[in-house]
Amino acid sequence: MRPSRTAAVAASLLLSAGCAFVDPATAEVAPRTVAAGYVALGDSYSSGAGAGDYLPSAGKNCKRSSRAYPVLWAEAHRPSSFSFLACNGAGTGEVLSEQLGPLGARTRLVSLTVGGTDSGFATVMTSCALGGTPCRSAVSRARTAMDGPLARNLDRLYSVIRNRAPAARVVVLGYPHLYHLRGSCALGLPEVERAAINDAVDHLNEVIAQRAADHGFTFADVTSAFAGHEICSSRPWLHGVDVLAITESYHPTAPGQSFGYLPALDRAS
Template sequence: MATGWRTPRPCWPSPWRWHSHRMSRHRLRAAARPLRLRSLAPVLLLALAAPALAGCADDGRAEPASDRTSGATSAPSLEPSVGTGEYPRYVALGDSYTAAPLVPETDAGDGCLRSSGNYPSLVAAAFKGTVLADVSCSGADTTSLIGVQRTFDGAAQPAQLDAVTEDTSLVTLSIGGNDFGLFSALVGGCAQLAQTDPDGSPCADVGAGEATEVLAKIEQRVASVVEGIRDRAPDARILVVGYPQIVPQGKETCDALPIAAGDLPFARTVNEGLAEAVEEGARRAKVEYVDVYALTDGHDICSDDPWIAGRDTVPGQALAFHPFAAEQQAVAEEILRILRD
């Protein structure tokens, strides 16, 4: 397990797009107003690194976190495929929700923090003869697909789409969570604001503004990335993989998700909105979608069986606000189910 790296920006942002098929069935509460990122800029400067550093010692090594780690051991099983040559070359594109730091062994050498137990590795292992090119990278956003990405240790990573070649037969894409800093605003900025008004809704109250436009842009960017994949690998099967449920559906938050009590409806709306924006991008591009939000229902951060770590990094299991092995294996199972249908 690698230790001592600088904390990656959480890869999971927000939502405020009401016209999608799911959101149109909901009346949004006043607390679920769009987040104006500029209003959160001062607290974000302090909060961007806070989530994953919360469980670190002074020397940079991770310390034991809370006991809410049941999801790390409740993973579904994977059965190897008997077929050969079904997907000879598989390319995995994405951010840290694909790279899955600390699940369990992590390569920190290039700054991308890809783990040995992430869902691309599990999917590739289930098919005989499949060669995996996993170029997912913590901190990536949609611009990292077409241009150089600077990782947290300053290394330069080439455009992820460079890995997609004409002979690629399978591509999974999970991206959008880091675009416009939405996830950082939620788990970083909102957590910081909660300290000033723990019983109120300080994050939702920062004002209306850019969220609807931002989510529409994420949808457009996802669709554009898919077109870029098609241009490079016209015969590849493409699956867009969504984001999980991190915010509880109930009326109470928990210590592992340190947002103000009144911000819970807003955070839930943000959580679902991002998932919907990515799903709409996949639909717009006419490719298959892996509904991770639905898949992880009941396994949010505050649940009895969380598949996403809370504010504390769990050494050897998950980075703060990132997936446990159970979530990665569940995603792999769902991808394999879709591929085998």
């Protein structure tokens, strides 16, 4: 995909509003008073935004996909019960206030991705589309947010998850690099901005991994799995800017979920 700068700005602005399994047709939030064996929490990278085949029971906003890695894992492993709570656009606050109901003493596995929204990645994408100083400033502000508010919010969220699900294995998955450097995109962000965005993703993953380790959780890195499949690669597993499906921009495709995220959860669980 060859996004223009104008499209990138528009997509980033709109993106900020919107960054088991037994049967896909019946996958939905489990009753909040009943603990589930596997609980999938988090943001759009866990809900499957960008993967298509969205579950009607989840509503339009959460974009929970039957091709998302939590659904695929649950199909393969058949946990005693499965609650799929991940939702497009969720930050740590939304996970804390809206997604933790099914956790309990019988929960054996929890997976989640969260942190991109808290870090202001939509602003980073918008600013980097303008290039130069705005991009560097946005990345600097995002790194400050990662080291400060995000780290504190993750500590709070992780503590509550552990308290509510004391016996669960908790797998925190990271984020892939968005861009393949020296790739095939002739248009869109300049190479230096693409590198700056990837560096910001690395720092985000470092912060998430450290907080996860401090709480006894397992961090699953997906950058190596997505290597060679970023935006501007010959076989991308991430959407570039799509003005016709704006909330899917910068999100994993169905292959990104099945070949990038699912093996990472398999290894960690």
